[in-house]
Amino acid sequence: MTDDVTEPGSLPEPVDGHEAPLTEKLEAILLVLEEPLGLVALAAAVGAPVPAVRQAIETLVDDYDGRGNGPRRGFELREVGGGWRLYVRDDHDGLVAEFVGGQAPARLSQAALETLAVIAYKQPVTRGQVASIRAVNVDSVVRTLLARGLITELFADSETGAINYGTTDALLQNLGINSLDELPPISPLLDDGSNGFEESSIR
Structure with missing residues (x-):
């Protein structure tokens, strides 16, 4: 009787017996990354x-x-903060911004509003x-x-590669304010001023 449980750290065998190329595996991982991932972490993810x-990354670039x-793609594989991630090319930023801005607006969920407030x-x-x-x-x-x-x-953080986020002018326009300095103090809105908001760090 065989054991179908995959050992920790091992990769499942391809169903059709065909081993996907390393570049194909890397693309699959890169497509879902939220933050740049270093070579060691990528190697662990694809088991190579x-x-x-490193050579496969250079091939993809x-x-x-x-x-x-x-032909050249509308996206690029860029190294940021010691890690790799897919990005839209700079010369398409305007096109993407126009497309996103033209989508039918939907109300933000409570989770989105809370996350936006934190940021x-x-x-x-x-x-x-x-x-x-x-x-x-x-x-x-x-x-x-x-x-x-x-x-x-x-x-991107120079040590960890983690992306740091901030708000845009679009948020100011939606709130009808000229700068973040016009946001109300956060501490009075909380029971005890906890959860990381003891001191506002608005820039």
Whole structure:
């Protein structure tokens, strides 16, 4: 009798017996990343040696930049803060912003509003810090706020590679204010001024 349980740290065998190319595996991981991931972590994710992953990353970069057999892509594989992640090319930012802004607006959920408040008062702040303050996973909510143009990526932490987020002018327009300085003090709105809001760090 065989044991169908996959050992921890091992990868399941392909159903059709075909081993996917390393570049294909990396693309699958890169497509779902919220923050840049280093070579060691990527190697662990796809079960391959770091040198092989480094070479595969270089292949993907060349492919997306049009240095392979195909045309240049509308996205690029960029190294930020020691990690790798897919980004829309800078020359398409206007197109993407117009598309996102033209989508039918929907009311933000309570979770999105709470996450937006944390970012507004604590920026620059990482997803991990927001999740710690709210005590819940905020990945999907942050994606929603990014898509709505209410927050933006400010910079990547030089040590961890974690993306720091901040609010955009679109938020100010929606609130009808000129700057974040016009936001009301947060502490009086809380029972005891806890949950990371003892001192406002509005910039």
